[in-house]
Amino acid sequence: xxxxxxxxxxxxxxxxxxxxxxxxxxxxxxxxxxxxxxxxxxxxxxxxxxxxxxxxxxxxxxxxxxxxxxxxxxxxxxxxxxxxxxxxxxxxxxxxxxxxxxxxxxxxxxxxxxxxxxxxxxxxxxxxxxxxxxxxxxxxxxxxxxxxxxxxxxxxxxxxxxxxxxxxxxxxxxxxxxxxxxxxxxxxxxxxxxxxxxxxxxxxxxxxxxxxxxxxxxx
Numbered sequence: 001x002x003x004x005x006x007x008x009x010x011x012x013x014x015x016x017x018x019x020x021x022x023x024x025x026x027x028x029x030x031x032x033x034x035x036x037x038x039x040x041x042x043x044x045x046x047x048x049x050x051x052x053x054x055x056x057x058x059x060x061x062x063x064x065x066x067x068x069x070x071x072x073x074x075x076x077x078x079x080x081x082x083x084x085x086x087x088x089x090x091x092x093x094x095x096x097x098x099x100x101x102x103x104x105x106x107x108x109x110x111x112x113x114x115x116x117x118x119x120x121x122x123x124x125x126x127x128x129x130x131x132x133x134x135x136x137x138x139x140x141x142x143x144x145x146x147x148x149x150x151x152x153x154x155x156x157x158x159x160x161x162x163x164x165x166x167x168x169x170x171x172x173x174x175x176x177x178x179x180x181x182x183x184x185x186x187x188x189x190x191x192x193x194x195x196x197x198x199x200x201x202x203x204x205x206x207x208x209x210x211x212x213x214x215x216x217x218x219x
Contacts, residue, residue, distance in 0.1 A: 004070050004124050006132075011065040016050045027073040029081050031089075032062040033134075038095040040085050042078035058098060066134075068125060076111035077121075083155050084122055091148035092135045109158075150194055152202035160196050167200050168207075172214045 009015040011032055028046050032039045032053060039059060043049040046067060053059040068081070090097060129135045142148050156164060167183060174181040187193050207213040 003072075004068065004121060004128070006066055006068050006125070006128055008064055008066040008132075011050070011054075011062055013051070013054060015065070016047055016054070019047055022071075023067065023069045026069075027075050027078040029068040029073075029078050029085065030065060031068075031085065032059060032065050033095060034061060034063045036096060037062060037098060038089055039098040040082055040089065041099070042075075042082040044075065070121065072113075074111070076109070076114070077117040080111075080114065080118055080155075081122055081125065084118070085125075087148065087151050088126065088139070088142055089135070090151060091142040091145050092137050093147070094136050150198045152198040156196070156199060157192070160192055160199075163196050164199050164203065167196075168203060171200075171204070175214050 024047055025045060027042065027044050029040075029042045030046065030049075031041070039053070039062060041049070050065060053062075070077075086097060086099070089095060123139065126135070126139050130138065137145075163185070167185075170181070170183050185193050185196070204215055207215040210216050
């Protein structure tokens with residue numbers, strides 16, 4: 001392990017009150033779970049955040065909290081790892097996620113030592129979760145699942161996000177056309193065309209629930 005620490009304890013007020021150490025006001029990634037459900041997040045004020053969760057009726061049903069701690073964490077790193085964990089937990093399919101939709105608008109960005117946090121450190125985290133029987137599948141297995149490859153909840157690059165927005169604008173513009181309108185996306189294999197399309201379809205489904213949206217009438 002690359003100096004990563006995972007602390008697991010009961011999710012209750014007593015455990016929260018006993019928390020101490022530098023990580024209580026330092027960036028951490030965390031997840032709350034019971035046997036069937038998980039919530040994944042990141043914070044710089046873990047005690048306050050956990051107390052807020054205890055006051056949430058949906059979150060209160062979760063029985064354990066696990067803190068992922070590293071002395072070199074920063075907000076970009078914890079945000080990156082939080083988003084990756086959500087996608088990996090989704091593809092692992094052991095738990096129902098309470099907060100998967102929060103990644104829909106996630107934008108991929110670079111930051112100092114991203115390769116280390118995004119690859120080496122994340123691998124150590126996932127291996128430790130596997131060793132503790134918190135998850136079921138290896139990273140290799142997950143990364144070869146269609147549910148992972150086509151997840152609409154993955155971070156998008158700036159270019160992918162701009163393309164997503166362009167497609168949505170074109171759909172809004174032509175939604176009432178009598179004739180079909182074709183928007184062609186071209187690119188080599190593996191550049192992320194399917195990920196963008198998956199995110200577009202998910203966004204349209206979300207917008208269809210809004211009465212003020214042009215897509216609302218098609219719910």
